[in-house]
Amino acid sequence: MPDETPQPAPARRGHSGPPGAQFIDRVVLHVQAGNGGHGCASVHREKFKPLGGPDGGNGGRGGDVILEVDPNTASLLDYHHRPSRKATGGKQGQGSNKNGANGVDLVLPVPNGTVVKTRDGEVLADLVGAGTRFVIARGGHGGLGNAALANAKRKAPGFALLGEPGEELDVVLELKTVADVALVGFPSAGKSSLIAALSAAKPKIADYPFTTLTPNLGVVSAGEVVYTVADVPGLIEGASEGKGLGLQFLRHIERASTLVHVLDCATLEPGRDPLSDFEVIEAELTAYDTLGDEPLSGRPRLVVLNKVDVPDARDLAELVRPEFEQRGLKVFEVSAATHEGLRELSFAMAEMVAAHRAALPVEEPTRLVIRPAPVGGADFEVRALPDGEYLVTGEKPIRWLRQTDFSNDEAVGYLADRLARLGVEERLAEAGAEPGATVYIGSEDESIVFDWEPEVSAGPEQALGRRGTDLRLEGR
Numbered sequence: 001m002p003d004e005t006p007q008p009a010p011a012r013r014g015h016s017g018p019p020g021a022q023f024i025d026r027v028v029l030h031v032q033a034g035n036g037g038h039g040c041a042s043v044h045r046e047k048f049k050p051l052g053g054p055d056g057g058n059g060g061r062g063g064d065v066i067l068e069v070d071p072n073t074a075s076l077l078d079y080h081h082r083p084s085r086k087a088t089g090g091k092q093g094q095g096s097n098k099n100g101a102n103g104v105d106l107v108l109p110v111p112n113g114t115v116v117k118t119r120d121g122e123v124l125a126d127l128v129g130a131g132t133r134f135v136i137a138r139g140g141h142g143g144l145g146n147a148a149l150a151n152a153k154r155k156a157p158g159f160a161l162l163g164e165p166g167e168e169l170d171v172v173l174e175l176k177t178v179a180d181v182a183l184v185g186f187p188s189a190g191k192s193s194l195i196a197a198l199s200a201a202k203p204k205i206a207d208y209p210f211t212t213l214t215p216n217l218g219v220v221s222a223g224e225v226v227y228t229v230a231d232v233p234g235l236i237e238g239a240s241e242g243k244g245l246g247l248q249f250l251r252h253i254e255r256a257s258t259l260v261h262v263l264d265c266a267t268l269e270p271g272r273d274p275l276s277d278f279e280v281i282e283a284e285l286t287a288y289d290t291l292g293d294e295p296l297s298g299r300p301r302l303v304v305l306n307k308v309d310v311p312d313a314r315d316l317a318e319l320v321r322p323e324f325e326q327r328g329l330k331v332f333e334v335s336a337a338t339h340e341g342l343r344e345l346s347f348a349m350a351e352m353v354a355a356h357r358a359a360l361p362v363e364e365p366t367r368l369v370i371r372p373a374p375v376g377g378a379d380f381e382v383r384a385l386p387d388g389e390y391l392v393t394g395e396k397p398i399r400w401l402r403q404t405d406f407s408n409d410e411a412v413g414y415l416a417d418r419l420a421r422l423g424v425e426e427r428l429a430e431a432g433a434e435p436g437a438t439v440y441i442g443s444e445d446e447s448i449v450f451d452w453e454p455e456v457s458a459g460p461e462q463a464l465g466r467r468g469t470d471l472r473l474e475g476r
């Protein structure tokens with residue numbers, strides 16, 4: 001490799017890149033949910049009635065910390081700058097049966113494709129799709145006040161319960177771009193130029209290496225097929241040993257079903273040609289197979305010979321084309337500058353994306369489903385339906401999200417806990433629900449279904465759909 005290879009510069013977080021390069025796609029985030037408010041111990045006082053009953057209210061629940069995919073958030077940079085986030089706590093209960101206000105949930109926007117992991121690398125959630133939410137830290141329950149603690153034996157308890165602390169933990173957020181097609185190649189091969197030419201995206205393009213530091217995304221439509229294309233920073237020989245920007249960023253192409261080699265035919269340094277560039281990139285992709293979660297080497301790929309608007313480049317492209325074809329690769333001679341050959345290329349990519357989509361297994365029935373949106377007690381209503389069925393629905397639509405990294409049991413546990421906090425159980429009883437009644441929670445269009453098993457003494461998990469219940473999404 002010639003000497004002009006950019007030398008790795010000391011950089012933080014294991015990314016070695018050109019000086020000044022900031023490549024933030026992995027952050028450690030410290031989150032703290034709100035503490036529950038304490039319950040209140042108070043005795044009702046009125047003139048001439050010295051023995052009023054207990055009237056201490058309950059503490060409010062602490063706010064959750066929630067991650068939410070926001071299409072307008074492109075990077076994790078905010079969390080790099082402010083890596084510690086905290087939701088507000090619940091307020092204390094007060095006399096006269098006043099319950100403390102709940103804390104406010106802290107909703108943190110993250111880019112599409114954010115993977116949430118523990119510090120040990122265990123995946124907690126993979127957040128794909130606008131609006132997808134994940135509660136990373138749950139707020140503590142409020143403590144009961146003495147009014148709620150009174151019973152037949154102890155009519156006026158002189159104590160109240162403390163609020164529970166909110167969960168506090170470190171999580172690792174890692175961005176894994178979501179795109180159908182990934183462009184790979186040497187620096188300055190024209191990857192970003194191609195995205196700009198194929199889509200409405202406006203990535204930075206320049207004639208120095210490592211212009212692109214974080215993936216650019218473009219949406220391409222070819223015929224019936226709409227798909228996304230991402231580029232990544234340039235790869236160079238020895239990237240697997242940390243040269244250039246290293247290899248870690250290849251994580252961003254792990255989700256791509258199709259890889260496209262963008263090969264420069266015009267501005268090559270001595271010792272390089274499209275074939276040797278191709279070999280170098282292939283070797284680096286193979287080296288990544290042992291580092292990444294998903295091997296890249298077996299993915300279907302195309303070869304793009306770029307910059308054929310330059311006369312010498314066209315000659316070189318014609319010369320090397322048969323070599324690629326002999327290896328069974330489809331080759332496209334294009335110019336990102338004049339758009340020559342791009343239509344054909346975009347249709348070929350569409351065909352590969354469509355073939356991949358068609359081969360995908362039909363989405364398995366919703367194994368897991370989480371999360372009613374309403375917060376606070378009064379945000380929903382219980383509606384009796386014909387045939388002894390009930391629909392629990394909110395003013396705001398109650399949304400359910402698929403979280404394939406959770407087991408059904410975890411989802412049931414989570415759901416039960418959540419519903420108990422909302423007081424759904426009491427409201428179902430008030431509405432006259434009988435044990436075994438079918439309950440839909442959600443909206444008319446989409447809801448989660450389970451058989452109601454009131455068994456209050458056994459705790460919320462048993463009360464609302466047993467563990468082992470198969471949660472499913474249905475229209476109702």
Ligand SMILES: Nc1nc2c(ncn2[C@@H]2O[C@H](COP(=O)(O)OP(=O)(O)OP(=O)(O)O)[C@@H](O)[C@H]2O)c(=O)[nH]1
Nearest residue numbers: 187188189190191192193206210211212234336337
């Ligand atoms: N003549 C000609 N120049 C091109 C063409 N495509 C790209 N270029 C030029 O090549 C240079 C590099 O283009 P980029 O699109 O930034 O290359 P890149 O592969 O994204 O580079 P990195 O982000 O650094 O990895 C720019 O000066 C472009 O104008 C082409 O088809 N013809």
Ligand SMILES: [Mg+2]
Nearest residue numbers: 191192211212
């Ligand atoms: Mg670029």
